[in-house]
Amino acid sequence: MSxxxxxxxxxxxxxxxxxxxxxxxxMDAAEKVGGEDKAARPAEMPFVGLAGCTGMxxxxxxxxxxxxxxxFAVAAEGLERTTEHxxxxxxxxxxxxxxxxxxxxxxxxxxNLSRNRYCGVSASLRPAVRIEYRYVLNGSVTDLGEAxxxxxxx
Amino acid sequence: MSxxxxxxxxxxxxxxxxxxxxxxxxMDAAEKVGGEDKAARPAEMPFVGLAGCTGMxxxxxxxxxxxxxxxFAVAAEGLERTTEHxxxxxxxxxxxxxxxxxxxxxxxxxxNLSRNRYCGVSASLRPAVRIEYRYVLNGSVTDLGEAxxxxxxx
Numbered sequence: 001m002s003x004x005x006x007x008x009x010x011x012x013x014x015x016x017x018x019x020x021x022x023x024x025x026x027m028d029a030a031e032k033v034g035g036e037d038k039a040a041r042p043a044e045m046p047f048v049g050l051a052g053c054t055g056m057x058x059x060x061x062x063x064x065x066x067x068x069x070x071x072f073a074v075a076a077e078g079l080e081r082t083t084e085h086x087x088x089x090x091x092x093x094x095x096x097x098x099x100x101x102x103x104x105x106x107x108x109x110x111x112n113l114s115r116n117r118y119c120g121v122s123a124s125l126r127p128a129v130r131i132e133y134r135y136v137l138n139g140s141v142t143d144l145g146e147a148x149x150x151x152x153x154x
Numbered sequence: 155m156s157x158x159x160x161x162x163x164x165x166x167x168x169x170x171x172x173x174x175x176x177x178x179x180x181m182d183a184a185e186k187v188g189g190e191d192k193a194a195r196p197a198e199m200p201f202v203g204l205a206g207c208t209g210m211x212x213x214x215x216x217x218x219x220x221x222x223x224x225x226f227a228v229a230a231e232g233l234e235r236t237t238e239h240x241x242x243x244x245x246x247x248x249x250x251x252x253x254x255x256x257x258x259x260x261x262x263x264x265x266n267l268s269r270n271r272y273c274g275v276s277a278s279l280r281p282a283v284r285i286e287y288r289y290v291l292n293g294s295v296t297d298l299g300e301a302x303x304x305x306x307x308x
Contacts (some may be wrong), residue, residue: 042206049199
C-alpha cells in the first residue's frame with residue numbers, strides 16, 4: 001500500500017496534489033463551474049500522463065537506437081466523447097511529432113514497444129478509451145491505428 | 155476532434171504539457187531512468203486527476219447541501235500493482251479526508267454521486283483499475299467499498 005497522490009482543496013475549486021514522487025500538481029475548474037481557471041482540469045490529467053508516459057518510453061528507446069532527434073513532442077487528441085454523465089473521452093489519438101535524423105522504422109518500433117509493452121498509463125486507460133496512434137516525422141504523417149487491447153483488468 | 159494536451163520534450167526526460175484549458179503541467183522521470191526528478195511522473199497523473207475530479211464533484215455537492223466543510227482533501231492510495239510490464243496500479247483506494255460540521259450521510263451521498271455518476275476520470279480508469287472508496291470524517295473512518303463498474307467502453 002502506498003500513497004500515489006494527496007489532493008488538498010485550497011479555496012474555490014482549486015486542489016493542489018502532492019505526489020508520491022514529492023512534487024506538486026495544481027488543478028482548478030473553469031469559472032462557469034465555480035473555479036478560477038488557474039490550473040489544468042482533472043479530466044485532462046490522464047491524457048497529460050498518457051502523452052508523457054509514451055513520450056518518455058519512446059525517446060528513451062530512440063536514444064538507445066542512436067537516433068538523432070531534434071525535436072520531440074506527443075499530443076493527445078480527443079476523437080470521441082460521451083454526451084451523458086460521466087462525461088469523458090472514449091476515443092483519443094496519440095500523435096508523435098518528431099523532427100531530426102530518425103529512421104521511420106525505428107520510430108515505429110519505439111512507439112510500438114511503448115504502446116504494446118511499456119506504457120502503464122495507456123494500459124490503464126485502454127479498456128475504456130480507444131487509443132489510436134500516429135506519427136509525424138519531419139512533416140510526413142503515418143497512421144498506426146489502434147494498439148491491440150491485450151491488457152485487461154487482472 | 156480537439157487537442158487535449160501537447161507534451162513537449164525540453165531536455166533529458168522532462169516534458170512540459172500544454173493542456174486544452176491552456177495551462178502547463180510539467181513531468182519528469184527519476185534519476186535512475188535518465189531524468190532529473192524535477193516534476194511529477196506521468197504514471198502519477200491519472201491518479202492526480204482521479205483525486206481532483208472526484209474531489210471537485212464532492213465539494214461542489216457538499217456546498218449545495220450547505221455543509222460546513224473546514225478542510226477537504228482526497229488521497230489516492232495504491233493497493234495492488236503488476237510486477238510485469240506494463241507496470242501499473244490495478245487497484246487503488248480513494249480516501250476523502252474531511253473535517254467540519256458535515257453530516258456523514260450527506261458526505262456519503264456526495265461521494266456516491268461522484269463515483270457512480272459524475273466523475274469521468276474514475277469511469278475511464280475503472281475497467282482496468284479496481285477503485286475502492288473510504289472517507290475519514292473528523293477522524294472517523296468509513297469504508298464504502300468498490301463502486302459498481304457500470305460504465306464500460308462504448
